[in-house]
Amino acid sequence: MRNLRQWKLVLILVVVTFLGTSLVSGCGNIGKKDLKVTMYAYTNPRPYNPVADQLAEAVAADLTKIGVQVEIKKLPWKEYRDAVSNKGEGDMAFIGWIGDNGDPDNFLYMLLDTKQVSKTANMNLANYSNKDVDKLLEDAQVLTDPKARLEKYVKAQELIVKDAPWLFISHSNDMVATRADVTGFQLHPTGWIDLNKVDKPAKNGKKILVYSRGADASSLDPAIPDDGESFKPIIQIYDGLFKYKPGTTELQPGLATSADISKDGLTYTFHLRQGVKFHDGTPFNADAVVFSIDRQLPGKAADNMAYASFTFGLVKSVEKVDNYTVKVTLSQPYTPFLANLAMGLSAPIVSPTAVKKYGKDFGVKYAVGTGPFILDKWDHGSKTIRLKKNPNYWDGAPKLDEVIIKVTDDNTVRVNELIAGNVDMIDGIAPADVARLQGDKNVTFLSGAGMNVNYMVFRTDRPPFNDPKVREAFTRAVNLDAIVKTLYKGTATRANEVMPPGFFGYAKDVKPYAYDVDLAVKLLREAGYKANKPK
Amino acid sequence: MSTYIARRLLMVIPVMLGVSVVVFLVLTITGDPTLVILGQHATAVQQEALRQSLGLNDPLWTQYGRFLWNSLHGDLGRSWLTETPVAEEVLARFPHTVELTLVAMIIATVIGVIVGIISAVRQYSWFDHMSMVGALIGVSTPIFWLGLIFISIFSMKLGWLPVAGRVDLTLGFEPKSGFYIFEAIRLHDWVALKDLVKHIIMPATALAAYSMGLVARMTRSSLLETIRQDYVRTARAKGLGERVVVIKHALKNALIPVITVIGLQFGYLLSGAVLTETIFGWPGVGSLAVNAVQNADMPLVEGCVLLISLVFVLVNLVVDLLYGFVDPRIRYS
Numbered sequence: 001m002r003n004l005r006q007w008k009l010v011l012i013l014v015v016v017t018f019l020g021t022s023l024v025s026g027c028g029n030i031g032k033k034d035l036k037v038t039m040y041a042y043t044n045p046r047p048y049n050p051v052a053d054q055l056a057e058a059v060a061a062d063l064t065k066i067g068v069q070v071e072i073k074k075l076p077w078k079e080y081r082d083a084v085s086n087k088g089e090g091d092m093a094f095i096g097w098i099g100d101n102g103d104p105d106n107f108l109y110m111l112l113d114t115k116q117v118s119k120t121a122n123m124n125l126a127n128y129s130n131k132d133v134d135k136l137l138e139d140a141q142v143l144t145d146p147k148a149r150l151e152k153y154v155k156a157q158e159l160i161v162k163d164a165p166w167l168f169i170s171h172s173n174d175m176v177a178t179r180a181d182v183t184g185f186q187l188h189p190t191g192w193i194d195l196n197k198v199d200k201p202a203k204n205g206k207k208i209l210v211y212s213r214g215a216d217a218s219s220l221d222p223a224i225p226d227d228g229e230s231f232k233p234i235i236q237i238y239d240g241l242f243k244y245k246p247g248t249t250e251l252q253p254g255l256a257t258s259a260d261i262s263k264d265g266l267t268y269t270f271h272l273r274q275g276v277k278f279h280d281g282t283p284f285n286a287d288a289v290v291f292s293i294d295r296q297l298p299g300k301a302a303d304n305m306a307y308a309s310f311t312f313g314l315v316k317s318v319e320k321v322d323n324y325t326v327k328v329t330l331s332q333p334y335t336p337f338l339a340n341l342a343m344g345l346s347a348p349i350v351s352p353t354a355v356k357k358y359g360k361d362f363g364v365k366y367a368v369g370t371g372p373f374i375l376d377k378w379d380h381g382s383k384t385i386r387l388k389k390n391p392n393y394w395d396g397a398p399k400l401d402e403v404i405i406k407v408t409d410d411n412t413v414r415v416n417e418l419i420a421g422n423v424d425m426i427d428g429i430a431p432a433d434v435a436r437l438q439g440d441k442n443v444t445f446l447s448g449a450g451m452n453v454n455y456m457v458f459r460t461d462r463p464p465f466n467d468p469k470v471r472e473a474f475t476r477a478v479n480l481d482a483i484v485k486t487l488y489k490g491t492a493t494r495a496n497e498v499m500p501p502g503f504f505g506y507a508k509d510v511k512p513y514a515y516d517v518d519l520a521v522k523l524l525r526e527a528g529y530k531a532n533k534p535k
Numbered sequence: 536m537s538t539y540i541a542r543r544l545l546m547v548i549p550v551m552l553g554v555s556v557v558v559f560l561v562l563t564i565t566g567d568p569t570l571v572i573l574g575q576h577a578t579a580v581q582q583e584a585l586r587q588s589l590g591l592n593d594p595l596w597t598q599y600g601r602f603l604w605n606s607l608h609g610d611l612g613r614s615w616l617t618e619t620p621v622a623e624e625v626l627a628r629f630p631h632t633v634e635l636t637l638v639a640m641i642i643a644t645v646i647g648v649i650v651g652i653i654s655a656v657r658q659y660s661w662f663d664h665m666s667m668v669g670a671l672i673g674v675s676t677p678i679f680w681l682g683l684i685f686i687s688i689f690s691m692k693l694g695w696l697p698v699a700g701r702v703d704l705t706l707g708f709e710p711k712s713g714f715y716i717f718e719a720i721r722l723h724d725w726v727a728l729k730d731l732v733k734h735i736i737m738p739a740t741a742l743a744a745y746s747m748g749l750v751a752r753m754t755r756s757s758l759l760e761t762i763r764q765d766y767v768r769t770a771r772a773k774g775l776g777e778r779v780v781v782i783k784h785a786l787k788n789a790l791i792p793v794i795t796v797i798g799l800q801f802g803y804l805l806s807g808a809v810l811t812e813t814i815f816g817w818p819g820v821g822s823l824a825v826n827a828v829q830n831a832d833m834p835l836v837e838g839c840v841l842l843i844s845l846v847f848v849l850v851n852l853v854v855d856l857l858y859g860f861v862d863p864r865i866r867y868s
Contacts, residue, residue: 086579121579208705215826218617379709380619381627382701382818404704409826413816416698420690 035464035529036069039456040090044077048096048172048454050431051487056094058487059167059456062478066521067532085122091459092167092474095125099451100310102190102249103339104153104505107453107498109137112160127461128165142333144261146250146504149335154507157497161510164471167456168512170484170492171449171500175429177415177437178444182209182424184399186246187446189502192344193232193427194246196372199399200424208402212414214428216383216407220375221355221363222348223296226306231344233385233405237279238348238369241270241289241341249504251342255284255349255370265333272324276394278351279374286320291352293318293328307346339504372398383407418443431491449493449500464529473523473531475513536859543852547845554844555606559599562833568615606841612834614827621838625820629842630713631701632812632819636804638716638739643746643804644797648790650747651754656781658759666751673748678807682741682814689737696737699816703730738815742807746800753796754789761789791862798854802847 041056049055053074060070073090075083083089100106110116114134116124133156140152161168174191184197193211200207217230222238225231241256256270276284294300297315301308316331330337341347354368362368367375372395373387385405389398406423408414411430417423419440429437437445458465458474465471484494499506517534524531568589569582586592590601605612611621650670654663690698702708702715708727710718716735719728761767762785770780809821816822824839826832 203705206705210704215830216617377709381713382709384704406700406704407818408699408816409822410813410816413699413814416686416691417700417816420694420698422697422700422703 029525029530029532032525032528032530034069035067035470035524035531036071037063037091037464038071038073038089040080040084040093041072041074042077042080042094043074046077046096046454047098048170048452049094050172050491054487055169055454055483058483059478062483063474065534066477066517066524067530068474068477068524084125086120088119088122088127088459091462091465092456093125093459094456096452096454099190099503100307101336101339101343102244102451102503103336104149104499104503105137105141105336106339108153108156108160108505109141111498112165113137125459126165126457127459128160128163128457129461130159130163133159133163141335142265144265144335150505153499153505154510157499157505157507157510161497161512163460163468164475164513165458165460166498167458167475167478167480168495168497169454169456169480170488170495172452172454172488172492173447173490174427174450175434175445175447175491176425176427177418177429177446178425179418179421180442180444182444185425185444185446187448188244188247189249189448189500190244190344190451191228191231192235192244195236195400195403196393196395196398206402207400208404209400209425210404210406210423211425212406212408212417212423213426214407214409214411214414216380217378217385219363220367220378220385222345222350222369223292223301223305223308224363225345233375233387234348234367235344235371236373236387236403237367237371237375238350239371240343240347240349241272242338243342248502249339249342251338254342255289256341259338261335265335266330268328268330268337269321270326270328272326273394274324276370277392278354278368278370279390280351280354280368282351282353284349284370285323286326288349288352289326290318290320291355292349295355296346305346307343311340311343311346370394373403376402431489434489434491447491449502451500451503453495453498453500454492455495455498464527467527469523469527470529472513473520473527476516476523477520479515481515540852540856543855547848547852550848551841551845554841555603556599558837558840559602562837563595563598568831568833611838611841614832614835616830616832616835621834624835625823625838625842627713628818628820628823631715631817632805632808632821634714634716635735635739635742635811635817635819636801636808638735639743639746639804640797640801642739643743643750643800646743647747647750648754648793650751651793652758652781652786654751654755655758655762656777663755667755670748670751673744674752676744678741678744678810679814681744682738682811685737685741686814696733699814701731701734701818702727703734706730738811738817741814742804742811745807746797746804749796749800750793753793757792758785758789761785791858795854795858798857799851801850801854805843805846805850 039056039060041053043053045052056072056074060072063070084093084095097107097111110123112124112126112128112133114129117127117129136152136156140149143149143152174187176187176193178185182198182200184199186194188194195209198209200209213229213232215229217225217233218227219225219230220234220237222234239255241254242251243254244250245252255273255276257273258271260269270289272286272289273284278284293312293315296305296308296312297318298309298313314330314332314334314337316329319327321327348369351368354366355362358366365378372390372393374390376386376388378385383406387403387405389401391397408417411428412433414426414428415433415437418426419436419442421442437443458471460466460471481494484492493501496512497507497510521531521533569585590598609622613620614624650666654666657663686698689696697703706727708719708724710722712718716728716731719731767780767785770784808819809824811817812819812821813825820839820842824836827835827839
């Protein structure tokens with residue numbers, strides 16, 4: 001009997017301890033609501049997120065661990081855009097952005113300024129509105145001093161990261177691989193492939209570089225295309241007034257040696273480089289600049305000029321002052337205009353003589369600029385673009401004699417071609433092939449964060465995400481370092497903010513809220529929601 | 536005979552109509568292409584404008600009617616991605632596919648028939664066993680696997696043959712038509728020809744493997760059957776040499792079913808080229824089609840399918856007609 005009583009005692013003790021601990025652990029949830037959220041995800045791979053909806057699953061899994069009830073809604077890209085951007089559905093939504101000119105305005109103002117919130121075709125999907133951020137971003141559009149602009153963008157990003165309107169996920173890497181004997185190639189954050197300084201050993205007395213990519217160009221007239229495959233040959237053939245410094249999107253002089261900007265920010269006076277000739281022998285001068293810009297101005301641009309309104313939409317007039325000076329007047333002050341002039345599409349200067357002479361064939365059979373390489377032949381049948389060197393290039397003649405840009409449709413075939421030494425350079429590398437390229441001693445593999453950002457928005461204008469605590473809690477609850485590493489296998493860089501590293505406007509000291517599940521639980525409870533520490 | 540040809544040609548029309556309906560429906564049910572075309576800056580207004588200009592708001596039968604009418608006039612629309620005319624793009628790629636298919640065909644026929652003859656003559660010898668096992672492997676191995684094995688051995692390991700492509704671009708060989716081998720011979724460009732052969736040998740062999748196995752087995756069994764017939768015994772009784780008996784008397788009749796098989800294989804090779812071309816980066820209609828599917832470039836997909844179906848139908852017609860010439864016992868009425 002005594003034994004039995006002892007056992008009873010033990011049993012009671014156990015039950016009491018169990019009840020006690022569960023009460024204590026759950027007491028944070030007394031009087032709290034369940035947190036139910038809908039998460040929208042697209043199912044088609046995107047350049048900034050090749051694994052599409054796997055990303056949503058991974059993020060949702062981390063949120064479920066702390067007791068948030070997540071309903072994932074998956075849609076194909078076309079319907080997704082409509083639901084998320086036109087109809088405003090979902091509490092959270094995955095999205096991404098591919099930059100146009102590398103300027104921070106193109107990321108920050110475009111995606112987070114209050115003015116970009118719209119009922120239809122919404123760009124600011126977070127519906128994020130912070131007056132201080134708006135002021136910084138709008139001031140930066142008018143400031144002309146790069147240092148002062150940078151300061152504004154850094155401050156704006158500090159505020160944005162603190163407000164956490166997004167889950168900052170990743171920047172998809174640009175990847176290029178070359179044969180090990182190819183030298184002088186440097187990756188640029190905009191994906192700019194500068195072949196001017198590239199060299200390789202001669203074979204049969206000639207240096208011919210074969211560059212293989214996934215698709216052919218659509219046009220070699222810089223005013224027309226909007227695709228990356230056209231951009232690659234165009235930047236070999238043409239120059240713009242400005243160009244990017246190696247490794248960053250800071251600007252340096254190109255065909256313009258300098259620019260004076262009037263105090264009101266409306267008038268840009270460009271001083272042009274003298275003694276430069278187009279490939280057809282005609283001189284580069286103010287007339288060429290006026291011609292190249294004028295044909296893309298609002299009202300004059302043809303329908304198929306994809307980037308005309310983006311690049312020159314704010315230009316009121318362009319005039320020749322003298323042979324080597326051009327004056328551009330804007331309809332409102334807008335400093336990112338300078339960054340537009342360094343873009344590989346729309347901005348490059350064309351030979352007016354050639355455009356007039358060749359008419360419809362310009363950009364299809366002929367392309368005449370001032371760049372380091374001259375178009376020899378574009379064979380549309382075999383999708384091969386042949387370039388030969390411009391020995392009179394103003395910035396030093398290229399080291400290569402010829403460049404052949406060809407198309408190999410399949411990603412893996414392209415990698416095989418490089419490893420076997422049939423081609424010298426490839427891009428469009430799939431995550432699955434990265435390890436093979438890195439492991440081959442005859443290959444140089446280069447990778448760096450590209451001009452894009454992969455993120456998820458919280459709809460900050462309505463519950464539950466109008467409460468900054470909930471946004472912070474969600475940011476802290478998701479182990480993004482691990483997710484980015486597992487899902488993208490080294491082909492993406494973890495995002496700490498909106499701007500990718502290497503870009504003008506990147507704030508190197510800004511970091512999002514760190515992964516901290518305990519704090520996440522605490523914050524959610526403070527906001528009035530049930531939350532549990534993961535078991 | 537001529538009425539037969541006319542009737543068969545008329546039959547091509549409903550077949551192609553059927554193909555066009557299927558292709559058109561697949562194209563339409565895959566949804567709204569405007570976002571694919573317009574990209575990330577697309578606004579709802581732009582999308583609607585594009586839908587209008589592509590006629591996507593019209594009723595389905597109007598769209599089909601327009602598609603059919605334009606196709607009959609050789610206008611297959613423009614690629615959504617590159618905006619080049621589809622007909623132009625597909626026809627530019629077609630010669631490459633034809634050349635690959637023809638070379639594969641020659642390899643399959645020559646090797647298949649020779650192996651088949653030797654196997655039949657030396658029935659149950661080690662050669663017979665080995666080659667029939669080889670033929671079985673050829674028939675049952677998927678092209679893509681064989682292609683990858685070839686590449687990993689002959690290009691990646693041994694470095695004898697180029698991984699992919701049509702010709703070494705640094706040679707600067709740019710003939711007018713897509714029939715490169717033919718052009719190289721015509722231009723007496725032997726350097727280019729050597730390079731072209733190096734490029735075509737792996738894809739053509741991989742593509743030919745299935746047909747080669749089939750032809751070898753067919754030749755063997757057909758020849759074995761023929762050799763046992765009375766007229767062959769008579770020939771032998773006449774005192775003719777074994778070589779003459781087999782090649783002159785038996786083989787001629789034994790090859791009739793083999794030719795049927797070869798003819799039918801041509802269509803198979805054309806469609807098999809889709810896989811081969813993708814693996815070997817061959818710039819033909821097959822890789823164009825695969826790429827178009829991946830890019831959701833529907834007019835281009837349509838163009839490729841229509842062309843391949845048309846060629847398939849016509850080739851089958853030609854094969855049917857050829858029977859009559861090979862085997863006088865076959866009469867058309």
